Amino acid sequence: MAEFDLIDRIRARAVVRDDVVLGIGDDGAVLQVPPGRQLVVATDTLNSGVHFPVDTAPADIGWKALAVNLSDLAAMGAEPAWCTLSLSLPEPDEQWLDGFLDGFGELATLHGLALVGGDTTRGPLSISVTLHGLVEPGRALRRDAAKAGDDVWVTGTLGDAAAALALLQERHTPALAMVCEAGPMLPAAAGQESAARALHEQLQARLDRPVPRVAIGRTLQGIAHAAIDLSDGLLSDLGHICAASGLGAEVDLDALPASAALRDAFQPPRRHALQAIGGDDYELCFTAPPKMAGRIETIAADAGVPITRIGRIVPGDRVRALQPDGQDWVPPRTGYTHFQD
């Protein structure tokens, strides 16, 4: 592995920031945290075949490796500043690396994020990113600060990434496809192939290129009580807020926001399953007192991103998903398997 060639390629494309005293190329980076700011650190690893399908385009892997970490910072209400990248590659591959850095760099540039260090090693394809952000003291959004009576909100729409993954798995797994016969699928009648393809591409883009809600996370400081980003699935992740806050939650299934593509491709109950327990959304879920509803609607309008009230924080320790008739919804046991751990 020509580690130093790879590092040179990476360095040539890094964003420049004044607060980077010493960047890539030494044993460590030296960084100047501005006075009056706390440091927020998040780290996530993506492994080939576990966190993304093995045939994912390198640029999409680069984008996603950064996006999942930016999503963590967004959920903390932090402003992205610097990151390190550890890249394990089976063999040196300049073309792959250039593609990867295209996607990684595109998102880093959008957020003014400087790559300040890392290492490249030989090994099964794996990408580990550690992201550093800044936050005003005491203003970070936490999981443990929900209050009974809070509304529960989510940004964007839910279930698209899980839908794309389900379609991918069904294409490759005839047995699974049979299970899926139970629910309506993509429009497959004659003449509808192109519509089906367009639908699939819209869903796939949400799996490959999640958009971290960094700006929204920043504006939620002082408005949201608790926040988390949705990576494992809504009910599971909301459960972490509840566990940390010592409370329960009720979620209205019918209120879960769905994209037009998801509505076209999947009807309930499969759609509800994709939205409630599918993963890889990388949207924010947060709680806020009801009096903040107006300000949250303004934030949504300013950002051009829907933010939807989907339930409420209640006493107790359960996360309940409720059907329109008030009955508890029981997640189906089959249909797709979650790709990510």
Next chain:
Amino acid sequence: MAEFDLIDRIRARAVVRDDVVLGIGDDGAVLQVPPGRQLVVATDTLNSGVHFPVDTAPADIGWKALAVNLSDLAAMGAEPAWCTLSLSLPEPDEQWLDGFLDGFGELATLHGLALVGGDTTRGPLSISVTLHGLVEPGRALRRDAAKAGDDVWVTGTLGDAAAALALLQERHTPALAMVCEAGPMLPAAAGQESAARALHEQLQARLDRPVPRVAIGRTLQGIAHAAIDLSDGLLSDLGHICAASGLGAEVDLDALPASAALRDAFQPPRRHALQAIGGDDYELCFTAPPKMAGRIETIAADAGVPITRIGRIVPGDRVRALQPDGQDWVPPRTGYTHFQD
């Protein structure tokens, strides 16, 4: 993968520090950098079968994953503060994890280092650590600050880890063993088995449990001009100082410090090769003006670790290893292969 069980196990054993505002268990950690300090960040990944033999004990892997990063901080002259850990495991394995955390935690405790976050994922065994340290502004040791006329120094002794790896590879590779017949080997005469075993264990300990020179790195502030930690091999790593500083270096082969075990096990020219181009030493190599020799000797005496002058920085752009007769030494092409990238 029961990610949250693993994280709970990790959290239960983390060092506690007052400057950790929010540790493991949220989307990110919140950390308070003290006023008047800059942040130093280093990251390194270890992959099974690449950076350590697949049969390495979990506790040794845990120790080493942290040690290689602490060694980077040492080379920056920084004080360790916080770290994150990304762990990919083929399957959840509590026994393995406990062993890993024993070694990791032992070294973290020695340095008052708090584990503040990370993630556990399913994948081929891989450990990625990002380490955060603190340094007084402008006092970090860099690679690009060597001056012509500086002495070149190394801490500890060189070549033990590479010797252990060579012995390991020779045991597993008959073809390599044949190559090695050229140089004297372990004492293998009748009655000497136990001596050979003791020797091997001493060398192996240097491969499995490198001791990062953190305290020495701290005291070199204001004394050393440039510094690097030795991971790829002396001549290669000193080459990075020279390239960054726009200078050359001369190294006196006979001056390279060797442990008693290495002297017993390997005679020149193999010993010289292990010391000059073998990797995994995790000692510090630094340059300093000749007038600092007395202070460096005091640091060595205080630390109880030898620090040896091995050469000098010269104009030019080559790193030359010199034999006692002043002739250039040419590294042998065979004998062992470097395990690490």
